[in-house]
Amino acid sequence: MAAPTPNPRTNRLGLVLADYKGGKSTLCxxxxxxxxxxxxxxxxxxMGVPPERVAKFSGIGCSSKSPAYFLSRSHAFNAxxxxxxxxxxxxxxxxxxxxxxxxxxxxxxxxxxxxxxVHLMRRNVPMIYVIEDNGVYGLTKGQFSATADVGSxxxxxxxxxxxxxxxxxxxxELGATFVGRSFSGDKRQLLSMLEGAIAHHGTALLDVxxxxxxxxxxxxxxKSYAYMKDHDEPIxxxxxxxxxxxxxxxxxxxxxxxxxxxxxxxxxLRKLEEGYDPRDKVVAVRRLMESRARGEVLTGVLYVxxxxxxxxxxxxxxxxxxxxxxxxxxxxxRAVLDxxxxxxx
Ligand code: SF4
Numbered sequence: 001m002a003a004p005t006p007n008p009r010t011n012r013l014g015l016v017l018a019d020y021k022g023g024k025s026t027l028c029x030x031x032x033x034x035x036x037x038x039x040x041x042x043x044x045x046x047m048g049v050p051p052e053r054v055a056k057f058s059g060i061g062c063s064s065k066s067p068a069y070f071l072s073r074s075h076a077f078n079a080x081x082x083x084x085x086x087x088x089x090x091x092x093x094x095x096x097x098x099x100x101x102x103x104x105x106x107x108x109x110x111x112x113x114x115x116x117x118v119h120l121m122r123r124n125v126p127m128i129y130v131i132e133d134n135g136v137y138g139l140t141k142g143q144f145s146a147t148a149d150v151g152s153x154x155x156x157x158x159x160x161x162x163x164x165x166x167x168x169x170x171x172x173e174l175g176a177t178f179v180g181r182s183f184s185g186d187k188r189q190l191l192s193m194l195e196g197a198i199a200h201h202g203t204a205l206l207d208v209x210x211x212x213x214x215x216x217x218x219x220x221x222x223k224s225y226a227y228m229k230d231h232d233e234p235i236x237x238x239x240x241x242x243x244x245x246x247x248x249x250x251x252x253x254x255x256x257x258x259x260x261x262x263x264x265x266x267x268x269l270r271k272l273e274e275g276y277d278p279r280d281k282v283v284a285v286r287r288l289m290e291s292r293a294r295g296e297v298l299t300g301v302l303y304v305x306x307x308x309x310x311x312x313x314x315x316x317x318x319x320x321x322x323x324x325x326x327x328x329x330x331x332x333x334r335a336v337l338d339x340x341x342x343x344x345x
Contacts, residue, residue, distance in 0.1 A: 032213075033066045123203075150162070202308060
């Protein structure tokens with residue numbers, strides 16, 4: 001007789017991990033964004049968030065496709081390029097009971113969407129904002145984005161000469177109240193940071209270094225994108241994308257770790273030490289700047305402020321979601337309208 005199948009682990013809602021999954025990913029195998037999606041599924045499951053209470057938002061880019069690969073039972077809106085923050089703000093104002101989760105890329109956030117990003121941060125809109133940061137525009141074949149480091153080279157060997165925008169330092173300066181940086185391959189750290197972000201009431205900005213593997217193919221390979229393009233007569237535009245294994249790392253607080261990416265480039269991670277106090281804005285920005293000067297990527301929860309009012313608190317919104325208020329409460333009476341008109345005369 002076959003052994004009984006053990007019950008899959010349920011959370012406080014009686015839901016299993018599968019209840020938080022989405023469609024099958026169409027991103028490149030080994031893309032860091034897939035690992036981020038997996039951590040989002042785990043974090044939402046472990047925190048017992050009802051999937052139907054989550055609203056997913058994204059813009060345009062490979063990263064912005066990823067909400068299709070988690071939380072298929074949640075609300076979702078794929079906005080215009082760089083315009084996710086205003087859509088998310090509107091939706092969360094209309095229904096304050098939703099758990100907002102935005103997923104964007106470094107191009108979507110730090111270039112075309114930078115204007116929207118800064119206003120979301122300064123308003124402290126209660127939502128989780130994940131930047132899947134790979135320093136390139138993956139969807140349009142690997143141009144540098146505004147977060148690429150000086151000296152970083154493209155697939156064609158051109159070195160980036162422009163200084164990067166540090167989205168974490170910017171978010172801290174602007175007023176975000178939970179700011180952290182992680183690496184898609186650091187499962188444990190990213191999961192903990194996502195869980196902290198879910199529990200936070202205010203804007204939680206997580207910049208996740210998430211490597212793009214597609215632009216690592218080399219000229220000598222007969223299965224490379226360049227080779228296929230030179231030796232094929234395409235009947236329509238199609239790209240070959242090599243498959244790479246996910247990169248996973250584990251290292252201790254306070255330690256540095258050098259990670260070799262698929263193309264041989266190296267990422268020097270430094271995890272914040274135990275005892276680091278994330279409540280000091282000035283220290284957080286200084287640590288970011290010092291790490292950058294040493295060529296390191298500082299990871300961990302950099303800054304937290306639990307006392308600042310969220311955008312919804314500042315607007316003194318009614319407890320009842322605006323979207324659910326009955327018409328008799330939102331439509332001014334004739335007498336009130338007459339009074340307003342009289343004041344304007
Ligand atoms: Fe990920 Fe790069 Fe492939 Fe886009 S092109 S799915 S960013 S690996």
